[in-house]
Amino acid sequence: QSLYQQLGEKEGISSIVEEMLYRVGGDERIVHHFDGVDIVRVHKLITEQVCDVVGGPCEYSGETMRVSHEGMGVTHADFNALVEHLIIAMEKHNIPVSTQNQLLAKLAPMYGDIVEQ
Numbered sequence: 001q002s003l004y005q006q007l008g009e010k011e012g013i014s015s016i017v018e019e020m021l022y023r024v025g026g027d028e029r030i031v032h033h034f035d036g037v038d039i040v041r042v043h044k045l046i047t048e049q050v051c052d053v054v055g056g057p058c059e060y061s062g063e064t065m066r067v068s069h070e071g072m073g074v075t076h077a078d079f080n081a082l083v084e085h086l087i088i089a090m091e092k093h094n095i096p097v098s099t100q101n102q103l104l105a106k107l108a109p110m111y112g113d114i115v116e117q
């Protein structure tokens with residue numbers, strides 16, 4: 001099974017990202033970054049991006065990570081908080097740890113373009 005299939009394909013990814021964003025919305029450490037943000041659009045774009053980087057039949061149509069997070073002042077702790085919610089979301093969807101780690105490894109290289117402090 002490909003990583004894309006292990007994550008439940010587009011539908012599974014969409015629902016994992018939804019769960020992650022829902023949890024981010026309740027996290028007072030980082031929710032301020034999302035004030036005034038069109039969360040439906042961000043959900044669509046992150047789903048598309050994850051689908052793309054895990055080899056699914058999607059083409060990410062959003063901005064680069066550097067441009068879209070520029071000036072936000074996302075910290076190391078903020079980044080870890082979001083990843084924590086992603087892990088919990090994957091746990092809730094019964095994604096095996098080895099699969100979780102494969103997705104995290106695909107996202108890790110984006111760290112330098114997202115975190116500014």
Ligand code: HEM
Nearest residue numbers: 030033034037045046049062063068074078079082107114
């Ligand atoms: C691996 C980690 C992350 C990934 C893969 C990711 C991915 C994305 C993507 C695909 C977008 C849409 C880009 C576009 O507008 O074209 C986006 C937007 C955004 N991200 Fe992230 N992101 C990550 C981490 C974070 C963190 C840690 C924060 C803050 C705590 C954050 C806050 C935001 C906000 C506020 C937007 C909306 C920007 C806007 O529409 O004005 N992101 N992210």
